[in-house]
Amino acid sequence: MKATGIVVEYNPLHNGHVYHAQQAKAATNADLIIAVMSGNFLQRGEPAFVDKWARTRMALASGVDIVFELPYRFATAHAPVFAHGAIRLLDAAGCTAYCFGSEDGNVEPFQNTLNLLDKTSDEYNQEVKNAMQDGLSYPMALNRAYDAVSSGSEKSGRHVDLSKPNNILGFHYMQAANAISSSMIPTTIKRLGAGYHEETLDVNRVASATGIRKSFFSTEKLDEIINFIPETTKVILTEWQRERINFGNWESFYPFLRFCILRDGPVRLATIADLSEGIENLIYRAAQTNDTFQSFMESTKSKRYTWTRIQRMLTHILTGFTTEMRSGMDEPAYLRLLGMTDKGRSYLSSIKKDLPLPLISKVASFSDPSLDMDIRASDSYALAIGKGSKNAKIGLDYTLSPIMNNYFSGNSLK
Amino acid sequence: MKATGIVVEYNPLHNGHVYHAQQAKAATNADLIIAVMSGNFLQRGEPAFVDKWARTRMALASGVDIVFELPYRFATAHAPVFAHGAIRLLDAAGCTAYCFGSEDGNVEPFQNTLNLLDKTSDEYNQEVKNAMQDGLSYPMALNRAYDAVSSGSEKSGRHVDLSKPNNILGFHYMQAANAISSSMIPTTIKRLGAGYHEETLDVNRVASATGIRKSFFSTEKLDEIINFIPETTKVILTEWQRERINFGNWESFYPFLRFCILRDGPVRLATIADLSEGIENLIYRAAQTNDTFQSFMESTKSKRYTWTRIQRMLTHILTGFTTEMRSGMDEPAYLRLLGMTDKGRSYLSSIKKDLPLPLISKVASFSDPSLDMDIRASDSYALAIGKGSKNAKIGLDYTLSPIMNNYFSGNSLK
Numbered sequence: 082m083k084a085t086g087i088v089v090e091y092n093p094l095h096n097g098h099v100y101h102a103q104q105a106k107a108a109t110n111a112d113l114i115i116a117v118m119s120g121n122f123l124q125r126g127e128p129a130f131v132d133k134w135a136r137t138r139m140a141l142a143s144g145v146d147i148v149f150e151l152p153y154r155f156a157t158a159h160a161p162v163f164a165h166g167a168i169r170l171l172d173a174a175g176c177t178a179y180c181f182g183s184e185d186g187n188v189e190p191f192q193n194t195l196n197l198l199d200k201t202s203d204e205y206n207q208e209v210k211n212a213m214q215d216g217l218s219y220p221m222a223l224n225r226a227y228d229a230v231s232s233g234s235e236k237s238g239r240h241v242d243l244s245k246p247n248n249i250l251g252f253h254y255m256q257a258a259n260a261i262s263s264s265m266i267p268t269t270i271k272r273l274g275a276g277y278h279e280e281t282l283d284v285n286r287v288a289s290a291t292g293i294r295k296s297f298f299s300t301e302k303l304d305e306i307i308n309f310i311p312e313t314t315k316v317i318l319t320e321w322q323r324e325r326i327n328f329g330n331w332e333s334f335y336p337f338l339r340f341c342i343l344r345d346g347p348v349r350l351a352t353i354a355d356l357s358e359g360i361e362n363l364i365y366r367a368a369q370t371n372d373t374f375q376s377f378m379e380s381t382k383s384k385r386y387t388w389t390r391i392q393r394m395l396t397h398i399l400t401g402f403t404t405e406m407r408s409g410m411d412e413p414a415y416l417r418l419l420g421m422t423d424k425g426r427s428y429l430s431s432i433k434k435d436l437p438l439p440l441i442s443k444v445a446s447f448s449d450p451s452l453d454m455d456i457r458a459s460d461s462y463a464l465a466i467g468k469g470s471k472n473a474k475i476g477l478d479y480t481l482s483p484i485m486n487n488y489f490s491g492n493s494l495k
Numbered sequence: 496m497k498a499t500g501i502v503v504e505y506n507p508l509h510n511g512h513v514y515h516a517q518q519a520k521a522a523t524n525a526d527l528i529i530a531v532m533s534g535n536f537l538q539r540g541e542p543a544f545v546d547k548w549a550r551t552r553m554a555l556a557s558g559v560d561i562v563f564e565l566p567y568r569f570a571t572a573h574a575p576v577f578a579h580g581a582i583r584l585l586d587a588a589g590c591t592a593y594c595f596g597s598e599d600g601n602v603e604p605f606q607n608t609l610n611l612l613d614k615t616s617d618e619y620n621q622e623v624k625n626a627m628q629d630g631l632s633y634p635m636a637l638n639r640a641y642d643a644v645s646s647g648s649e650k651s652g653r654h655v656d657l658s659k660p661n662n663i664l665g666f667h668y669m670q671a672a673n674a675i676s677s678s679m680i681p682t683t684i685k686r687l688g689a690g691y692h693e694e695t696l697d698v699n700r701v702a703s704a705t706g707i708r709k710s711f712f713s714t715e716k717l718d719e720i721i722n723f724i725p726e727t728t729k730v731i732l733t734e735w736q737r738e739r740i741n742f743g744n745w746e747s748f749y750p751f752l753r754f755c756i757l758r759d760g761p762v763r764l765a766t767i768a769d770l771s772e773g774i775e776n777l778i779y780r781a782a783q784t785n786d787t788f789q790s791f792m793e794s795t796k797s798k799r800y801t802w803t804r805i806q807r808m809l810t811h812i813l814t815g816f817t818t819e820m821r822s823g824m825d826e827p828a829y830l831r832l833l834g835m836t837d838k839g840r841s842y843l844s845s846i847k848k849d850l851p852l853p854l855i856s857k858v859a860s861f862s863d864p865s866l867d868m869d870i871r872a873s874d875s876y877a878l879a880i881g882k883g884s885k886n887a888k889i890g891l892d893y894t895l896s897p898i899m900n901n902y903f904s905g906n907s908l909k
Contacts, residue, residue, distance in 0.1 A: 335883075336887075337754055340754070340878045340879070340883060341754075341755075344875050346867060348820075369889060369890050369893075370890065372885040372887075373885065400758060401758040454760075457757060457758060460758075460783070461754065461757060464750070464753065464757060468750070469750020469753065475784075476783050476784065
């Protein structure tokens with residue numbers, strides 16, 4: 082059986098994601114799709130809209146056959162580390178191809194750019210460093226460095242536009258796959274509909290996850306977004322709203338975040354991953370004086386620190402993720418199974434004994450600092466979603482088995 | 496002007512406390528009473544019923560002329576350290592006497608016991624150590640050690656009964672005063688009414704603070720307790736209930752405590768003051784599986800760890816107080832003024848320049864790790880009381896000046 086890998090957040094899963102999974106399967110002539118999916122905290126440093134089990138159910142109902150959890154350490158990291166973790170896991174899971182979304186749906190420009198940067202890598206890395214020392218954010222620094230090395234050299238063929246957010250992750254997936262000499266074949270699908278940064282919903286049935294969340298939070302009504310999500314996503318979100326009341330976002334998590342900041346104080350905050358250079362003092366003072374997440378962010382962000390970079394710090398504060406903990410987590414050490422279809426189960430049975438990493442179905446049977454971190458992050462999320470009430474769903478990593486079925490059959494793109 | 500010192504928690508201030516302040520003043524022929532009062536977390540490892548400013552107002556209306564804050568490090572420590580911090584501050588404040596409650600109102604038995612233990616101190620300390628290694632709690636260990644050294648030696652005169660909780664603190668005050676060669680004269684007043692451990696309210700108008708809180712929490716109605724508190728306490732508690740809704744207790748703080756435990760995990764918990772010997776694992780597991788503070792405690796306490804000892808650990812977890820932070824805090828380093836009457840102000844003006852420690856009226860004007868800890872503890876308390884809502888009163892240490900007046904005049908024992 083031939084498996085193609087994708088890297089997803091599904092925050093929440095919408096029609097564009099269904100399309101992507103279908104196209105990925107078709108384009109690579111695959112028998113099944115394996116997704117590496119972030120847990121409860123995401124790459125832009127945000128709590129997920131709903132937890133990883135709800136999003137796994139959405140995935141299994143929408144064309145994905147196996148969902149592995151991207152460990153916290155990678156899921157909340159900047160693009161190169163995020164991509165490294167995800168590609169490693171897809172490679173370890175035996176995928177023969179992987180597929181990502183991009184602006185124009187062609188891998189050749191990515192390859193050309195990688196070849197160019199490979200030839201100029203010392204110069205490129207130095208340019209990235211210089212740009213960051215000049216105070217540029219990491220994405221901006223990549224762009225400037227790329228411009229610097231590409232302008233002086235002969236470009237052969239088209240190059241990828243790294244100023245487009247949709248292209249940056251794809252570029253890093255391919256770079257990561259090259260770095261580990263993966264035999265997986267890269268593929269890309271042109272993204273549909275609204276741009277990554279576009280937040281308004283338009284008349285067709287595809288919108289960005291960001292736009293969908295924003296639209297939902299403006300009224301807290303799921304009716305606002307049903308045009309853009311498959312029926313199964315709607316059912317799962319409705320169930321979530323009935324059981325948990327709250328959806329994950331920073332504003333509602335702020336009481337717990339603020340508590341952590343004021344409790345830790347600057348000295349202890351400085352041990353948290355990504356906090357350094359005195360920003361712990363800025364964050365502590367901002368938490369003392371700001372009652373809302375919005376005002377907190379407005380008093381914290383600056384030219385030096387992008388919104389995303391600060392949000393990643395705040396995620397690490399909320400989950401208590403320290404620089405010391407991170408230091409031992411450079412490589413993914415396990416394949417944590419969140420769910421599978423019948424087809425996914427057949428596939429895993431067939432390759433189980435050849436897997437280069439342990440396959441985790443029950444967390445209690447495996448001991449690893451990165452897995453412990455994933456569990457703590459789940460519990461922090463669950464307590465914050467549940468406002469710390471008695472009904473908060475703690476310890477689901479221990480009590481839930483991998484989700485074993487399509488909960489809904491025949492889900493298709495509307 | 497002649498000042499007598501007392502050490503208080505006022506949790507909340509009740510008729511017995513008014514009596515004690517009056518008697519302390521009369522018995523020592525003092526012009527004014529200086530109280531060293533715990534901040535928002537108390538000696539038995541509990542959040543205070545109401546915060547330190549509300550309790551300062553109660554104090555100033557009930558016979559106390561100056562309130563200094565006992566720093567967190569001492570206020571939440573076991574008896575010898577608690578007593579050392581409190582006596583140091585009363586001595587630094589220029590008191591000529593100090594006065595504590597005891598079972599029979601006589602300092603002589605305390606002095607006899609101190610003399611005996613002084614003579615046998617090596618043996619005594621070794622007996623305390625042995626008893627604790629045998630798994631006894633600290634108070635039990637003191638008793639056994641005392642029995643061991645006193646049985647073999649000639650007792651001269653009556654000795655204090657250290658099995659009575661009311662006597663233990665007094666004993667440590669006198670021991671601490673001896674240790675620093677304080678010239679303050681010790682005095683003691685016999686306690687009225689209910690015993691320290693008695694939790695039922697009786698027909699007379701004096702009850703223990705523990706009994707008063709228990710009675711209040713059973714119905715959440717202040718009417719339950721008005722017989723046992725002075726009018727001013729009632730007014731201040733009524734105001735608190737209107738503004739803050741919640742009173743401090745572990746059950747209502749548990750969501751934040753649990754969040755801290757699950758977020759930190761065993762590795763980080765082990766850095767918290769008093770946590771060691773693997774109890775961090777027990778605490779982490781208990782937080783994973785218990786929805787209420789009561790059930791959490793029931794699954795954590797054991798012969799080895801008394802309820803109080805565990806509560807002190809939990810206090811340090813909630814406030815993020817680490818062993819490393821504590822290591823630099825062996826001596827009180829400042830006199831933090833929480834409030835004073837006009838008479839208290841005159842007294843402070845007269846001795847201000849002779850004070851051996853800095854007098855802090857504005858926290859922003861002084862920098863000290865112990866003061867930072869007091870501020871963080873205030874904010875943790877305020878967020879937990881306010882359930883993390885926008886209305887939580889953060890930063891009061893910065894915004895409130897010392898309380899400068901009797902808010903209510905003529906308050907007297909009913």
